[in-house]
Amino acid sequence: MRRGPVAVVVRAWAGRAAALAAAVLIAVTFGWAPGVTQDESGPLFAAATALVVLQAAAFRWAPRREAAVGIGLAAVALTLWPQPLVPSASLYERVGMGAFWFLPTLGAAVVGGYPRLMERRRSQAVRAARHSQQLELAHDLHDFVAHDISGIVAQAQAARFVAGQNPEAAAGALERIERAGLAALASIDRAVHLLRDPGHEANCASLPGAAQLAELVRRFNENGRTRARIDISPGVEAALSREAAATVHRVLTEALTNVRRHAPDAIGVEVALTRADEAVRLTVTNDSGRSRARTREHGGTGGLGRRGGIGGTGLLALTERVRAMNGTLHTTRREGTWRLTVTLPATGDTA
Template sequence: MPDSVTASVPVRRSPRDWTVDTAFFLLAVAYGVLTAKGRGQADLGLGVNWWYVEQLAGVFGCVLLWLRRRKPVEVAFVLIGLSVLFEMVAGAMLVALFSVAVHRSPRTTAVVYTASLLPVVSDVFIRPDAALPALHFFLFGTIVQAGAVGWGLFIHHRRKLLVQVAAEAALRAEQVQLRAREEVAREMHDVLGHRLSLLALHAGALEYRPDAPSADVARAAGVIRESAHQALQDLRQVLGVLRAPAGELPQPTLADVHRLVAESCAAGMRVRLLKEVPEAAPDLVGRTAYRVVQEALTNVRKHAPGASARVEVTGKAGEGLRVEVANAADGGRPTGQAAGDAAGQGLAGLAERVALAGGRLEYGPAADGGWEVTAALPWPREA
């Protein structure tokens, strides 16, 4: 019951609504007075002059306009019926037609407009104008009512367009937010995956050699502590994208590949780096190449412990940049299918990153039973 009572309460008019409704009310009154004709010529036979009845109908029709926002179609049909007999309701009927066109579908508007032609026909046959031919009078009434409906349809479609534009803007904002979240997730995977794999490697060494000399244990514990601290620092930088533009965040470059390889070697990996790039690569190309090497070395540590790795970065402007990371099958177990299954999500994300840079990523088993990751990145000469 409370819901039904609440639903019956009309929506409060805003100051703008009051202004518009008052203006339409006054226009309806003025139009009805100016277009009325032949008043006082007929008597109802009850001692009441038709002119007074016409005035009462005009007042009733104009007052009825205050309900047009709640029931535009019903108000329009009532005013159409009154307009057949009373000319002073014509102005109110035009306002009602306009309201139907604004607030209802074009199909409903067409039905109401067709019904609104009845008063025009009645004026031609019941109250003909001696100064104006019947056809001209019919065309005039039809055009005036069509103008009111056309204006309402224009506003109706304009509002729909604005709603559609707002919806598209909201969708674009949601897509931008989604892309930002995907970028943050990708950065977190790349950064934390690299750091945590170093932690797992050193922790595994301590677990495997509990009787190791105290100096080795202390050194491994120090590396774990430093790697954990660096992982937290990297995480803060990545999450900073939620508060600052991406351009303000520190981003890795191609020159940082040396540091990446050095960290892997310090963790006990055997990594050989061949880097032949005669000049500094563009930011996007260098950053993407760094992420390729980072993800590939992380997968080697996770899925081929003890395997040696080879990192090659070659290229120059105008020819493109080629990044190749491969490991031989000399670790604890082969890396081919196992690495492909376990690291599929990381490699899939890496392929998306490379594609965004305009490049191509390929990965799969090598001829010697190891695993290869190869990225070809564009490097325009003008860059």
């Protein structure tokens, strides 16, 4: 939020003005007030009232260090200014007067400090939202663009291998490279739109969800020798919220990308999206039996990823996203078979 010139001036001088006024009030109180009766204390009362206004301004706008000095001196001045006017007061009466005249400082803290606190919280919320959006965009680029680029690399390698012997096969590979490149450009374009318009994602009907899982598997089958098969139970998509559907798509994208990277010779991939009680479950099973020898030779896993099946930062970040949605993501390995399982609560209409 941009501040006007008046607010800038007040911010710069509020704390100093409060400190200066407090010092003047204390000097006047103990230098002149002892000879003043209560009926003649109007100017002192007006000065104390003005000091409360300066306190509120310091609470609202002054930098912390200047605000602490100014408000502290002002609180002392407000507490002490009526003391010389009642020379015969007892200790308890003086303590009571001091406590009473400390209340305006608390009122100034509420009047000036509360809006400042709310503004600070709004600023923190804006920064947190921007940081969250940056993470979402980074995940989008990793999940979708990396998937398409890995397909481009696989097709380029295949085209180079068969170009001399079968030009027609190379031409088909080039067409698939073109489609993957266009898909990557579309993902980048979507990320740019999100940067320009934070509300674009909420209104963008083209964001991937459960309905695009079959298309994702079809594109995976075009870009390598490993074949994937998908089974989506009837009505399961209606049991997913839009956020959950997008998460399912992202997890599957990352899983298929890791299969292509770490198990290019795998026998096959089985994908299933099913309803389980009050949850929806996605399972991705990678039979890496044929790639085990290659895996041992290169020290890899031959599965969905490294370190227990969750490789790199992709699935690690998605694991946190799934947990935030009260779901679970875990992987298992059994005799050359890797399985990734995501369970999300069913929140949509299941009728």
